[in-house]
Amino acid sequence: xxxxxxxxxxxxxxxxxxxxxxxxxxxxxxxxxxxxxxxxxxxxxxxxxxxxxxxxxxxxxxxxxxxxxxxxxxxxxxxxxxxxxxxxxxxxxxxxxxxxxxxxxxxxxxxxxxxxxxxxxxxxxxxxxxxxxxxxxxxxxxxxxxxxxxxxxxxxxxxxxxxxxxxxxxxxxxxxxxxxxxxxxxxxxxxxxxxxxxxxxxxxxxxxxxxxxxxxxxxxxxxxxxxxxxxxxxxxxxxxxxxxxxxxxxxxxxxxxxxxxxxxxxxxxxxxxxxxxxxxxxxxxxxxxxxxxxxxxxxxxxxxxxxxxxxxxxxxxxxxxxxxxxxxxxxxxxxxxxxxxxxxxxxxxxxxxxxxxxxxxxxxxxxxxxxxxxxxxxxxxxxxxxxxxxxxxxxxxxxxxxxxxxxxxxxxxxxxxxxxxxxxxxxxxxxxxxxxxxxxxxxxxxxxxxxxxxxxxxxxxxxxxxxx
Numbered sequence: 148x149x150x151x152x153x154x155x156x157x158x159x160x161x162x163x164x165x166x167x168x169x170x171x172x173x174x175x176x177x178x179x180x181x182x183x184x185x186x187x188x189x190x191x192x193x194x195x196x197x198x199x200x201x202x203x204x205x206x207x208x209x210x211x212x213x214x215x216x217x218x219x220x221x222x223x224x225x226x227x228x229x230x231x232x233x234x235x236x237x238x239x240x241x242x243x244x245x246x247x248x249x250x251x252x253x254x255x256x257x258x259x260x261x262x263x264x265x266x267x268x269x270x271x272x273x274x275x276x277x278x279x280x281x282x283x284x285x286x287x288x289x290x291x292x293x294x295x296x297x298x299x300x301x302x303x304x305x306x307x308x309x310x311x312x313x314x315x316x317x318x319x320x321x322x323x324x325x326x327x328x329x330x331x332x333x334x335x336x337x338x339x340x341x342x343x344x345x346x347x348x349x350x351x352x353x354x355x356x357x358x359x360x361x362x363x364x365x366x367x368x369x370x371x372x373x374x375x376x377x378x379x380x381x382x383x384x385x386x387x388x389x390x391x392x393x394x395x396x397x398x399x400x401x402x403x404x405x406x407x408x409x410x411x412x413x414x415x416x417x418x419x420x421x422x423x424x425x426x427x428x429x430x431x432x433x434x435x436x437x438x439x440x441x442x443x444x445x446x447x448x449x450x451x452x453x454x455x456x457x458x459x460x461x462x463x464x465x466x467x468x469x470x471x472x473x474x475x476x477x478x479x480x481x482x483x484x485x486x487x488x489x490x491x492x493x494x495x496x497x498x499x500x501x502x503x504x505x506x507x508x509x510x511x512x513x514x515x516x517x518x519x520x521x522x523x524x525x526x527x528x529x530x531x532x533x534x535x536x537x538x539x540x541x542x543x544x545x546x547x548x549x550x551x552x553x554x555x556x557x558x559x560x561x562x563x564x565x566x567x568x569x570x571x572x573x574x575x576x577x578x579x580x581x582x583x584x585x586x587x588x589x590x591x592x593x594x595x596x597x598x599x600x601x602x603x604x605x606x607x608x609x610x611x612x613x614x615x
Contacts, residue, residue, distance in 0.1 A: 205270040298312045
């Protein structure tokens with residue numbers, strides 16, 4: 148735990164999108180620091196843009212646990228498993244199933260893949276991971292409260308939030324209401340009081356998923372889901388709310404409106420943090436551009452750069468840019484991260500504490516760029532002075548770049564040994580191209596080869612280790 152006061156310990160400072168200032172972080176309760184981050188809508192595999200907030204806020208989660216103690220941080224990241232996109236995918240992918248069964252098939256497969264992908268990226272599991280469908284009762288309660296307080300109304304089978312009922316609506320995005328209405332590109336439906344009013348509850352047909360409510364059988368709007376789940380697990384007001392820059396408006400703006408008006412609070416969360424956009428090879432990622440890449444494709448296929456990429460490489464490539472800055476995700480950046488990782492030793496942290504240089508960089512608005520630089524310098528020192536290895540390992544673990552080494556299956560180890568021996572035979576016959584191919588393939592699978600010489604015979608020997 149690194150939360151004790153002291154003149155030499157820098158304070159944790161975070162940039163708050165709500166105030167547009169970088170200020171000292173002061174938790175509501177040091178014994179229970181609470182953070183909520185918007186998670187995936189499980190209708191499709193998570194793409195590389197989705198990976199960024201997962202990695203960014205995983206580092207923040209690790210830092211908060213380090214500062215305040217493992218048992219004093221609650222991190223909630225939701226799963227949205229009710230959404231019209233899910234319905235459409237279910238009907239498309241499973242036309243022979245009932246809608247409920249088709250939806251279940253889509254959401255379970257996609258959620259499972261998301262968990263596998265983010266685990267490969269070195270991310271810890273959140274403290275709680277609520278699903279929207281498990282919190283419908285809470286959503287209905289909040290909507291009822293909004294209606295009772297004059298902030299929502301029924302119209303043509305829907306319940307809508309009345310944006311003009313909230314005098315300071317728009318504080319997060321800092322745009323006047325009329326500008327937000329135009330920017331939201333929402334059709335001005337006749338049943339809306341105001342063009343910017345948004346749906347809290349919508350009617351469901353017999354062929355659509357739905358739940359009984361005071362306003363008839365229906366399903367929730369997107370924004371109300373996060374308001375309900377964050378309130379249930381973190382309270383009316385909590386410390387940090389995070390997500391991508393694209394969520395500021397309308398999603399986070401509308402979360403704030405719902406939560407504040409329902410609970411009568413001045414804020415929903417004290418600090419709002421948003422990571423920057425992700426481009427791919429200098430272009431906006433989209434399916435029409437042909438550069439839409441999922442995390443799974445990067446890890447398990449040769450779609451990007453003609454090879455598979457280890458999760459640690461993907462993670463480091465993200466952390467080499469400050470979280471608030473845009474990032475250009477490219478093969479060049481991945482190769483740079485891979486070269487850096489190859490210079491870092493394998494080590495066990497034991498009971499060692501991370502380096503002050505790494506911790507202090509993260510305390511400065513999660514400056515992972517400076518933290519990675521400090522870690523690299525420490526790795527080089529540890530290569531020369533083995534007594535520094537535990538401190539280096541603890542520092543790498545704080546960034547999620549040195550997870551505990553998994554036990555490797557004996558059959559796998561035998562297969563790796565076989566391929567290492569095959570490479571040595573190829574080198575003896577000067578077939579360097581095929582030898583390099585084996586080395587590169589193993590590296591892509593997370594196996595680092597180290598060449599040396601036998602002290603007695605002078606012959607080349609090769610050892611290997613897992614690099615995660």
